[in-house]
Amino acid sequence: MRLIAIDLDGTLLNSRGEVSPQNRQAINHAQKAGIEIAIATGRSYREASEFCRQTGLNAHIITSNGASVHSRQGILLAAVTLARQDVKEILAWLEEHHYYFEVTSENGLYTVQKGITWLDEEISRLAATNPVLYAEDYKGGLKSPDRPLIPVASAALIWEQEMDYYKVFAFTTDAEKLRAGSERFKNQTRLTVVSSLDHNFEIIHRNASKGYGVKVLADSLQISLSEVVAIGDNENDLSMLAAAGYSVAMGNAKDPIKASCSFITRTNDEHGVAHAIYHILGKKIPA
Incomplete structure (x- = not known):
């Protein structure tokens, strides 16, 4: 090998x-x-x-x-990379339905300010089921202060930028909401939906x-x-x-x-x- x-x-x-x-x-x-x-x-x-x-x-x-x-x-x-129009449609839907999301781009890792509040609420619900396991996991993961996250006022301030978009990450602890979000995008001809955690789905270009x-x-x-x-x-x-x-x-x-x-x-x-x-x-x- x-x-x-x-x-x-x-x-x-x-x-x-x-x-x-x-x-x-x-x-x-x-x-x-x-x-x-x-x-x-x-x-x-x-x-x-x-x-x-x-x-x-x-x-x-x-x-x-x-x-x-x-x-x-x-x-x-x-x-x-993801098409800018696809990113616009994805983020508009995620923002409307209050999903915490991150966008990976050539300029950095973006989210919306209010999404951080949504994430805190999601992690609080998750931590309630196993405070020791989940609180520590996500403190060192999504909530780590070392992550190079750029919060902006609205999703429009992300998709209006001229840059390459690689991935959209969405997170929810609600099983039905997770299923609905994944189903919403998985049959799009230019997109692929995958998962890397129990509570997320990630959207990338079909060829990636x-x-x-x-x-x-x-x-x-x-x-x-x-x-x-x-x-x-x-x-x-x-x-x-x-x-x-x-x-x-x-x-x-x-x-x-x-x-x-x-x-x-x-x-x-x-x-x-x-x-x-x-x-x-x-x-x-x-x-």
């Missing part, structure tokens, strides 16, 4: 949002063996590149669920996917897809798991993900990425 593409949340990161020393050591081992490493995430490029900087991870980066692909040197290799991102990156590196490994845990990873020559599902992945893969590793809290890498390399895990 010559390229390993790894999802972040629920895969490389444990439940505390950390990269374990075991996972870091396994990635270093793979890179010393000449294997290219890519991060494939639904996060924005700014978030993912900052993550790589902070963790010292020298990796290629596939972001916004495959809508943009960057080399490890930061060179943009490909981008599949993590699988597309892996293909673009592999081609730029002159690597056959048969020499690619993909590791993931969620619905938005399915396309890259299908594209790769060898696919690995996390132990914490849902059953349909596991059923589609060549190998099932341990969970993200049991250093599943490290176990997968050493399995692929035919090595024993260091004590």
Whole structure:
């Protein structure tokens, strides 16, 4: 194998949002063996590149669920953007129905001011079901003060800008509202709706996917897809798991993900990425 593409949340990161020393050591081992490493995430490029900087991870980066692909040197290799009219229609509907949303663009990560209040209300409802688990999860996630979020007064101030739009992320803890939002956009001819969390849906261009991102990156590196490994845990990873020559599902992945893969590793809290890498390399895990 010559390229390993790894999802972040629920895969490389444990439940505390950390990269374990075991996972870091396994990635270093793979890179010393000449294997290219890519991060494939639904996060924005700014978030993912900052993550790589902070963790010292020298990796290629596939972001916004495959809508943009960057080399490890930061060179943009490909981008599949949403049409401005589509963004306008999506945001107008989400704003009207009080969904918390974020727009990933070339200029940054946008939301509306009132959406932050909606998000607080959503997280309060979620935290009421499990205060310890959810309050901490979302404090370090969507509510993290380190996220490069740009709040504006209205959605119109986002879609009126001349810029590339990569992804729209929507979040709700209401199961019926989540279903309705996903259904509203999933049959649009130019759009794809995927999910990376239990309480979200994400809208990208029909031609964008993590699988597309892996293909673009592999081609730029002159690597056959048969020499690619993909590791993931969620619905938005399915396309890259299908594209790769060898696919690995996390132990914490849902059953349909596991059923589609060549190998099932341990969970993200049991250093599943490290176990997968050493399995692929035919090595024993260091004590």
